[in-house]
Amino acid sequence: MTRVSNLESMLSQLDGDQSVKDGIRSLLKFGLVFEDSQPEVLRLYSGRVTSGCRVDNRSPDIDRFGTVERSPRGVTLDAGVRPVRWDDEPDTIDYVAETSLVPIAKPGESVYPGLDVIDTVERGGGKPHHVVIEGENLHALQALRYTHAGKVDCIYIDPPYNTGGDLIYNDKYLAKEDAFRHSKWLSFMDRRLRIARELLSDTGVIIVAIDDNEQAHLRLLMDEVFGASNFLANVVWEGSGKNHARYTSGGLDYMLVYGRDRTALDAADTRWVETKQGYEKCVTEAARIWAGANGDVDAATAAYRRWLRGQDGIETSLRTHYTEIDEEGRVYQRDNLAQPSPNRPNLRYDVLHPTTGLPVKRHPNGWRHDPARMARNIAEGRVLFGPDHTTTPRYKRVLTDQEAQAIRPNFEQSRMPSSVRLNSLLGEQRFDYPKDEVVLAKWIRAVTGRKVNATVLDFFGGSGSTMHAVMEMNAADGGSRHCILVTNNEVEERQRARLVAAGHFPGDPEFDKHGIFQHVTHPRIKTVATGIREDGSVYSEGVAENVTFARMTYTSRQSVKIGRDFNTIAPLLWLKAGGHGGVLRVDGTNLPQFLVGGHYGVLFESGAGAVSAFAIGIEDAGLEDGADVFVITDDDTRYAHACQRLTNYTVHRLYEDYLSNFEVRA
Structure with a gap:
């Protein structure tokens, strides 16, 4: 960092073209600096070996790159054999079994x-x-x-x-x-x-x-x-x-x-938030113990404490604080009701003991809650009084109210x-x-x-x-x-x-x-x-x-553009539309006017009549508002018309939008 600062100081003192100094500054990199490197090739094992594609020897221990050529005129090749022009022997054609080749993509190739x-x-x-x-x-x-x-x-x-x-x-x-x-x-x-x-x-x-x-x-x-x-x-x-x-x-x-x-x-x-470790185990065991305790709070609490001592996988606070069972079978702890701050005089009020009617002993700072909240806690049975007013009451904190924590x-x-x-x-x-x-x-x-x-x-x-x-x-x-x-x-x-x-x-x-x-x-x-x-x-x-x-597979720009490989990209359209139900596919090479499923649709013909028929089809299929529909057209006017007709849906354009999005830089 010091060296970068020194360089900045030196640049500010130099005479000359400001654009040159700005250019030097643009080369400075702060933070993480590493040698940006790219693999020489990516092997596309699920790709197809076709004319014009780049290939490598399939053996991972041998790198030999080449290009698959078209079959020479008048030459009949055996099935599964491809003519390859190797980079290291560009003047000759080698006839290679397709099973010995793997398509490759170099950095920067789509x-x-x-x-x-x-x-x-x-x-x-x-x-x-x-x-x-x-x-x-x-x-x-x-x-x-x-x-x-x-x-x-x-x-x-x-x-x-x-x-x-x-x-x-x-x-x-x-x-x-x-x-x-x-x-x-x-x-x-x-x-x-x-x-x-x-x-x-x-x-x-x-x-x-x-x-x-x-x-x-x-x-x-x-x-x-x-x-x-x-x-x-x-x-x-x-x-x-x-x-x-x-x-x-x-x-x-x-x-x-x-x-x-x-x-x-x-x-x-x-x-x-997360559920406290052991919470479910504690709640379940307490319910089991209470069911067999015949309403005896002391017996249930004693049994629950014995069970706790032999348990692993329970958070410390649940083992040491939440150790009693009340009259409703709930696990609870006796918590402090004292106000931690000494600067809240409004919280220094009297609370009367329910039996003696006299003010109970309180902390000098006062109570944690205001009078209205305290009255509500008492009414809900959340305040635990001692036998008389000489003891300070405690707050009943029930485990089921404390399931989650940061x-x-x-x-x-x-x-x-x-x-x-x-x-x-x-x-x-x-x-x-x-x-x-x-x-x-x-x-x-x-x-x-x-x-x-x-x-x-x-x-x-x-x-x-x-x-x-x-x-x-x-x-x-x-x-x-x-x-x-x-x-x-x-x-x-x-x-x-x-x-x-x-x-x-x-x-x-x-x-x-x-x-x-x-x-x-x-x-x-x-x-x-x-x-x-x-x-x-x-x-x-x-x-x-x-x-x-x-399995990821690969096609070519041309195959997609002419609609030959619709079924290859069809699962991606289905996934974009939410991945519900089945994938819409075509049967053979004859493309339908449109396809409609339960959650999305594809329009293959973009004329006005086809768009109207498609709109009726997706309505009949019960597609929800906002559902994804794909319109296949290179014509801007037809695409605009389809968007106007299908205003209730999310319209996507194929195939050019697909191709521009899928120009993957290997």
């Missing part, structure tokens, strides 16, 4: 993503579908910028911690010895966080889990992306430390929490229980150290203000803990929260090396079946929803939720 629905679970009636997307999360975020800009209430992510061997960069694990690994990680995160910010609503909140390795760097990056004024919390999660560590036991993770706009959160009177920014929770639960759910151990869905549910519930229809996003979805948490939250309170989870199909590093050595590469069924999406996330979420494990055994009764599983 790609056009779509979704291929591969599985669905429908048990939630009219609720919106949760959506699991397998694919490159940078491209998924670009797609979600089209479908969900300004709509997301909470983003939770658990990105790679960059400890060495946990981040894939250029299709290879980033080594701990890489001198630029911090810059590469920051570049990787920076691009994704900037898009994530656009997805949040004004009162939206993002939670990013991290450990000591990158926490300091991430805090500075998030200050830059979200604004330091929008910082909300640095939560400390103490898990399982090491007893024999040299310095400290460690075991800490962090959750950096930022708002999209803190002023909007303040204006909404946002308050993050959420604490530090907590202890072993990571072992979440692993045990996931192993039980899957029927075997498939994934180490999943994030705890119970902890995630607590924080998602807190930051969304208990909004039961919140939209939640996790674009480092991993094993699926975030969606699992949201589904369990809905099951607990009848909510209709909607979760979008993006994960790749990454294979564990050692397993990946074994598969590659055996000649199995990403995109091959033998390789992909070991990936996290296929092996963990998909079966986990499906089992939570249906209650049935992959092997057919029963795990639970399931939950009343709808889930769509989709």
Whole structure:
């Protein structure tokens, strides 16, 4: 910082063109400074190998870039063979099996993503579908910028911690010895966080889990992306430390929490609260004890205190203060009624004992409440008098009135229980150290203000803990929260090396079946929803939720523009419209005049007659005011006419608007 100040001083003393000095100033960067780097290529394993596309050798250990050419005239190629002009041999054409190639995108090249629905679970009636997307999360975020800009209430992510061997960069694990690994990680995160910010609503909140390795760097990056004024919390999660560590036991993770706009959160009177630990257990046990106490308050209180002594997982205040049961079977504590301030003479009034009729003993500062409030407390039985006026009364604070408290920014929770639960759910151990869905549910519930229809996003979805948490939250309170989870199909590093050595590469069924999406996330979420494990055994009764599983795929600008690939982008239109019901698709190459579902519609022909028919169709289908409708036309006049005719609905223009929104910078 001193050197920057010195440079500013030197610039102010220089003679010459002001524009030159301003140009030098524009190069100064304050705050976090890192070497901005981009992967050389992104491999699009779910993309199609077509004429004109750029490709690489499918083996992740061999980089050889080239361009797929059109088949030469008069040459008949075997099925699945493509002519490729390699960059290192531009004067020759090599005929290569399509299975040996993978499409690629270089930085600055546009790609056009779509979704291929591969599985669905429908048990939630009219609720919106949760959506699991397998694919490159940078491209998924670009797609979600089209479908969900300004709509997301909470983003939770658990990105790679960059400890060495946990981040894939250029299709290879980033080594701990890489001198630029911090810059590469920051570049990787920076691009994704900037898009994530656009997805949040004004009162939206993002939670990013991290450990000591990158926490300091991430805090500075998030200050830059979200604004330091929008910082909300640095939560400390103490898990399982090491007893024999040299310095400290460690075991800490962090959750950096930022708002999209803190002023909007303040204006909404946002308050993050949590249920006190052990509250439900205490209330349930007290009710059981009271039911068998035959109205004996002393016996119930004694039994409850005995039970408390043997319990774990109950907050200290509930164990030490709330220890009595009253005549209605409620747990309560005897609290102080004294006024803490000596400067409130109006609160120094007499309170008469109900038996002796004489003023009771009070604190010199007076009472905590004014006379009207005190009278109300006495009438409600909230003031506990002693046997006579010589004792100071106490306030009866009932536990059921104190369920919630401001959420604490530090907590202890072993990571072992979440692993045990996931192993039980899957029927075997498939994934180490999943994030705890119970902890995630607590924080998602807190930051969304208990909004039961919140939209939640996790674009480092991993094993699926975030969606699992949201589904369990809905099951607990009848909510209709909607979760979008993006994960790749990454294979564990050692397993990946074994598969590659055996000649199995990403995109091959033998390789992909070991990936996290296929092996963990998909079966986990499906089992939570249906209650049935992959092997057919029963795990639970399931939950009343709808889930769509989709794989990110890619198309071309031309294919979209001429309507050839409508079904590829159709799931994104469905998602933009709320993700209710089924995806509207076309059958074959013959496009209908329009399609209408229960929640959105698509108009393929934009003439006046077609627009009128469409308006009648969506009205007959019962679409609500404000529902999303998509009009396919390049004609400005026709689009304007459609907007005038469909004033009760939210009109979107295809395909040019789609293409401009989906020019994803790889």
